[in-house]
Amino acid sequence: MPLGTLRPSPLVEQAAENLREQISCGHWPVGSKLPGETTLAKTLGVGRSTVREALRALAGAGLVQPRQGAGVFVIATRPEVDWPTRLRRAAVADVYEVRMLLEVQAARLAALRRTDEDLAALRTALDARRAAAGGDDAAFVDADIALHTAVVSAAHNPVLTDLFAEFAPALRQALIDLPDLLPRRTADPGTGDDSHTTLVDAITACDPDTADHTLTTELTAVLTRLKHSES
Template identity: 40%
Template sequence: MPLATTRRAGLVDQVIDQLRTAVTQGEWPIGERIPTEAELVGQLGVGRNTVREAVRALAHTGLLEVRQGDGTYVRATSEVSGAIRRLCGSELREVLQVRRTLEVEGARLAAVERTEEEVAALWSLLGRREVELREGRWQDFARTDAEFHCAVVGAGHNRLLTELYRGLTEVIAASIATTAGIAPGADHSPEIGHEGLARAIADRNPDRAAAEACGFLDELLERIERA
């Protein structure tokens, strides 16, 4: 996606919007270095100070990370995710506690509000997840598992809860990778299944769905305590 030349007033805001779009639409993936300041100046047709201010603003929100002497890198896919990453950092226990708060209520709502199409999507994701786990495709497994949890929360049709949860996407995927034993250097261990959660949602049983969501997260927290 080529960056368009900016026009009129509010150049900094226009540049911020374009850089944000490049990140959120995946043009610049997480961990990748964005074009240099000089390259952005040429692509956008604005001054260095404008580019510098826009990058500084997005770094402040957590979307970008400026590394002195190295460049600017994508840190998160949204400002919400960037803020959560700053708050949670790498503390797995805190991430799981936040997940439990959102996922338990998300599961309860999903059991009430879900559509048949959403139930089918949950079973499809679980099927794909099982294949990836069996084949040892660890990174694919982590992404699919995170997608499953996002689909559960989304099935509750609470837009605010869903948006908050989507902001956790990166830290959720990282926590899944760690708790499933698929982080670099970790021992590969069986991951907790989610068939009971999907079945409770399909059966429109909110109490059981909440218990299933809470149960596996509590078990993950217990693993951390024992480690």
């Protein structure tokens, strides 16, 4: 695929896309050195500064790597996908399975590490979830995730906290889009209040086994519905 002269604007984005296409189609295979900035600028019909910015964008995407004194080399044919983007593209059930791994362990740790401040936050979040049960789906899902976030926070593991924060947006949209969310809430006015109360009580009582069992049961039921909706 030959390089072509570009339209006037936006030049950097066009230059980066043109070069990306050359890399992805194998014109410049992994390990090869790209032509110099002057050559690329002449071929693309842009200035060297535009080429330089385009190469910087490709480096940020993990496609090329500049080596001081040697030039710019191709290191991959496909751009790296950041974690939030990967989560948005992943199957909801797959995301939820990983959520279970993280959150069940977090609940066990929370039961062993919770502080008085954590317990107060959990009770506040539980009350907010109850109050949101009569509202719209989005408000209820937000309140539900806030309670689960409080559980993860009580584990006092910053890595778990950060990972759950990455999952939260994908989980929120998945739950809002769950086809049977509204019928399930109509059939169950408490919308799982008993199980969530048991979870908070288990953490309060420093009972990791009950916290584990309660959350596993709750999340497994949701995962089953998610898999059914995707089938």
